[in-house]
Amino acid sequence: MRYAMVIDTKKCVGCSDCVVACQNENRVPIGYCRDWVIEHAKGTFPNVSIELRSERCNHCENSPCVRCCPTGASHYEDGGLVKVTRQECIGCGACVQSCPYDARYSHPDGFVDKCTFCHHRLQEGKLPSCVSVCPTECMYFGDLDDKESKVYQLLQNRNWKVLAPEVGTKPHVYYLI
Amino acid sequence: MNKSRREFIKLSAIGAGGLVLANPLLNAMIGQVNAAEPMDASKIKRFPTYCEVCFWKCAGWVYTDEKGEIWKIEGNEDDPHSNGRFCPRGTGGLGMYNDPDRLKTPLMRVEENGMQTFKEVSWDKAFRFIAEKMNKIKEESGPESLALFKHGSGGAHFGKLFKAFGSKNITAPSYAQCRGPREVGFNTTFGSNINSPEPVDLENTKCLVLIGNHIGENMHNSHVQEMSKAIDRGATIITVDPRLSTAASKSKYWLPIKPATDIALLLAWMNVIVSEELYDKKYIEQYAYGLEDLQAHIVDKTPEWAEKITTISADVIRQTAREMAFHAPATLIHPGRHVTWYGDDTQRLRAMAMLNALLGSWGRKGGFYFPEKAKVPSYPHPGYPPVNWTWKDHLDGTYALAGSSIANVFVDMSHPDNESDYKIKGWFVVGTNLISTIPDTQRTLEAIQNLDLLVVVDTMPMEITGYADVILPECTYLERYDDMRVSPNRFPNVAVRVPAVKPKYLSKPSDWIVRKLAKKLKLSKHFNYESYGEVIDWQLKQMGSSLAEMREKGVLKMERKTPMFIEEDDYHEFGTSTGMIELYSLDLEMEGFDPIPNYTPHPEPPQGFYRLNYGRAPMHTFGRTANNPNLNELMSENCLWVNPFVAADNNLENGQEVWLKNQDGVVSDFPIKVRVTERIGKDNVYMVHGFGRANKKLKRSFGKGISDTQLVTNVMVDPVMGGTGMRGNFVSFVTDKPESEVIS
Numbered sequence A: 001m002r003y004a005m006v007i008d009t010k011k012c013v014g015c016s017d018c019v020v021a022c023q024n025e026n027r028v029p030i031g032y033c034r035d036w037v038i039e040h041a042k043g044t045f046p047n048v049s050i051e052l053r054s055e056r057c058n059h060c061e062n063s064p065c066v067r068c069c070p071t072g073a074s075h076y077e078d079g080g081l082v083k084v085t086r087q088e089c090i091g092c093g094a095c096v097q098s099c100p101y102d103a104r105y106s107h108p109d110g111f112v113d114k115c116t117f118c119h120h121r122l123q124e125g126k127l128p129s130c131v132s133v134c135p136t137e138c139m140y141f142g143d144l145d146d147k148e149s150k151v152y153q154l155l156q157n158r159n160w161k162v163l164a165p166e167v168g169t170k171p172h173v174y175y176l177i
Numbered sequence B: 001m002n003k004s005r006r007e008f009i010k011l012s013a014i015g016a017g018g019l020v021l022a023n024p025l026l027n028a029m030i031g032q033v034n035a036a037e038p039m040d041a042s043k044i045k046r047f048p049t050y051c052e053v054c055f056w057k058c059a060g061w062v063y064t065d066e067k068g069e070i071w072k073i074e075g076n077e078d079d080p081h082s083n084g085r086f087c088p089r090g091t092g093g094l095g096m097y098n099d100p101d102r103l104k105t106p107l108m109r110v111e112e113n114g115m116q117t118f119k120e121v122s123w124d125k126a127f128r129f130i131a132e133k134m135n136k137i138k139e140e141s142g143p144e145s146l147a148l149f150k151h152g153s154g155g156a157h158f159g160k161l162f163k164a165f166g167s168k169n170i171t172a173p174s175y176a177q178c179r180g181p182r183e184v185g186f187n188t189t190f191g192s193n194i195n196s197p198e199p200v201d202l203e204n205t206k207c208l209v210l211i212g213n214h215i216g217e218n219m220h221n222s223h224v225q226e227m228s229k230a231i232d233r234g235a236t237i238i239t240v241d242p243r244l245s246t247a248a249s250k251s252k253y254w255l256p257i258k259p260a261t262d263i264a265l266l267l268a269w270m271n272v273i274v275s276e277e278l279y280d281k282k283y284i285e286q287y288a289y290g291l292e293d294l295q296a297h298i299v300d301k302t303p304e305w306a307e308k309i310t311t312i313s314a315d316v317i318r319q320t321a322r323e324m325a326f327h328a329p330a331t332l333i334h335p336g337r338h339v340t341w342y343g344d345d346t347q348r349l350r351a352m353a354m355l356n357a358l359l360g361s362w363g364r365k366g367g368f369y370f371p372e373k374a375k376v377p378s379y380p381h382p383g384y385p386p387v388n389w390t391w392k393d394h395l396d397g398t399y400a401l402a403g404s405s406i407a408n409v410f411v412d413m414s415h416p417d418n419e420s421d422y423k424i425k426g427w428f429v430v431g432t433n434l435i436s437t438i439p440d441t442q443r444t445l446e447a448i449q450n451l452d453l454l455v456v457v458d459t460m461p462m463e464i465t466g467y468a469d470v471i472l473p474e475c476t477y478l479e480r481y482d483d484m485r486v487s488p489n490r491f492p493n494v495a496v497r498v499p500a501v502k503p504k505y506l507s508k509p510s511d512w513i514v515r516k517l518a519k520k521l522k523l524s525k526h527f528n529y530e531s532y533g534e535v536i537d538w539q540l541k542q543m544g545s546s547l548a549e550m551r552e553k554g555v556l557k558m559e560r561k562t563p564m565f566i567e568e569d570d571y572h573e574f575g576t577s578t579g580m581i582e583l584y585s586l587d588l589e590m591e592g593f594d595p596i597p598n599y600t601p602h603p604e605p606p607q608g609f610y611r612l613n614y615g616r617a618p619m620h621t622f623g624r625t626a627n628n629p630n631l632n633e634l635m636s637e638n639c640l641w642v643n644p645f646v647a648a649d650n651n652l653e654n655g656q657e658v659w660l661k662n663q664d665g666v667v668s669d670f671p672i673k674v675r676v677t678e679r680i681g682k683d684n685v686y687m688v689h690g691f692g693r694a695n696k697k698l699k700r701s702f703g704k705g706i707s708d709t710q711l712v713t714n715v716m717v718d719p720v721m722g723g724t725g726m727r728g729n730f731v732s733f734v735t736d737k738p739e740s741e742v743i744s
Ligand code: SF4
Pocket: A011, A012, A013, A014, A015, A016, A017, A018, A019, A037, A053, A054, A133, A134, A135, A136, A137, A138, A139
């Protein structure tokens, strides 16, 4: 099993619903977030285009954060999820520094927090909160090892990219372009 | 009340007056939950609601946690407005409940040591004061002299109180300041209004045409969802907008039109479709009145003619017209929503309606469907007394085609310069911040000075509360019952709202406020129930359901009774006077207006000025949400979109703060940050509406960004229906802090 999130930038409207839904679902304190939305504009008026995309932890296959964690709090779970065990986290912030995507934050309660792919929801057979709220349904979640899955199909049939491929982290969040 | 008595009370004075601000509980950090604590799933409860963060009224579920506090809000999967997915504002709706700046207790204007201030009073005292003033107005000038400005479901309860009291002078700025022209433009063409939600079949459209309509930035939930599906299906999107809106960025064709020239483009599109005989011949022959008149009218409105006006090349005009015709009748010229732009808006919307007519899209799959609405019996009451006059008498035939009351006319009727016999002496303002919803704030304030009574009902200390005699704190939609949502849709349906939590502070639901006030006014017989839940339960039982059932379902869907589209060999009768689609409007002709739209040039920005355009951001609903802790965090101020050339010409840098000065010399209260972007052209600047809140009590949003309304002093009134055109204002940049910066 290889969990992946596929996000269609052609449909995302940048509404940030994914951000609010995640904050509520995961009780992220006001002022912090596990996901965020980027707008990138190219060209000059009137030949201009934009890309909108929702970003979060990439649940990298080759994660610098897991490697640098001194206590083992940052670890892999089944399906390639990268998670932090709160009780083991000493809040040193090494992982926050090591993440090339700036996906982690220091929670005011003294541990490091970030996107979990809503592991608690996956265990209940639900989709991640951001995926299930997105009004444009531009986010897809599934198992890349399953050739029938929508995520697998989309990556077969559409152009895609990952963020900062040059750093070699092998992200599991893909963007359709 | 004499003039000097209605100053805007500086809200810092409230603290001195001893309001509950000092209570640390009320100022406790919001949304702070110990995230390390796991939640006890067995203690989680859910309650049905429909969202009140905007007018889309999506039905959903409010979840409360083990402490009985609101945890999250999600969409109801059976609801056609949300399809189980709320927009960011609805998802963040719990911020309305948690906002520590909420109105917490009834407040009354008093004079202390020669200074006006608000004082906390009991509900009973507030009601006694209001009832006394209402009765006095009734004795002196009749009950009709009381007017209600309302928005949202709280306002509906007050509407009943007004009718029971003897006044039908009830209005909402959502008509003349927003969607009114499209209702008249489409009604004079098809004999039907558009209403809300718009009956557009985005689900099946093959070609979507957006004219200044920025779906995706306006988060009209189901339409955003359906547009996204249209993108998936590869539908053609044509967007006409001087700015690269989000929708424009997803379009096959983006037409960056010169602002205020849309009617020329629409006429040229019709010219191509008619002259190339691309229109739906069978449909037009069967249903349309006035094709020959239209033909003669547009014969010279060629793409070449329009290119000179709109700056859109004749080739693109032809190409897009042909593409629309290719996909017809599944081509949808979306009517939009906020359409009060230049004062000839009814005519522009009519041109859009006529283009739809030529393409045969009204009543056709992929165009417009015929909505159906559930029939909900009204709760028994003794009937309302007759009224002697309404706003229509004051107008005496002017704006005869307006289908709803005109909020700005109510301001006129309250203004000291009103010479008619129909004068308004007191206002109730429920859930609408007239300071930023009605343009020409100065005039609104003059009218306010002239009132004997101003009661404001709101959840938040919006600017209008500062001018009130009495402020009544309404609880949020999460804390109350309301009327069921009954809106026209593909299938008739109703949705219920029940309280998920108890009202915070001393706030109360509008139905309670109205019942208690009615008692003081001896009108209790009209409000014969103890809780609004009883009313809904009674209604649902008449419909074969019950409140208990609806607590589990949230939404009740019913079968349609009539076809959703015009059927092939059926004959459809339109609601116009001819019973046909009027390409030539007899109603407009009779009222002395152009029966077929004409393009008239609008003034251009003077040297050194830029047209002020404004719009929406997906995470905010006008000024209502600017202070919402969850949403404020996503966007805490608006910024000014400026083209790089304009920035260079004016020595502006990205992120720099500027003040704006309009053509009438009005300078913004607050500065706004410049956003240099290629997404906008050189003749206009753009900002999101709803910021620049001027009430200090809105701690999070006070002074953040600019209120566009403040700069809209040139109001171009639509002669057909009285709408207030607001896009003819021009601004220049002020880079040094102006001396007279007003901080209220
Ligand atoms: S909720 Fe969906 S459309 Fe909105 S910003 Fe997030 S990914 Fe984009």
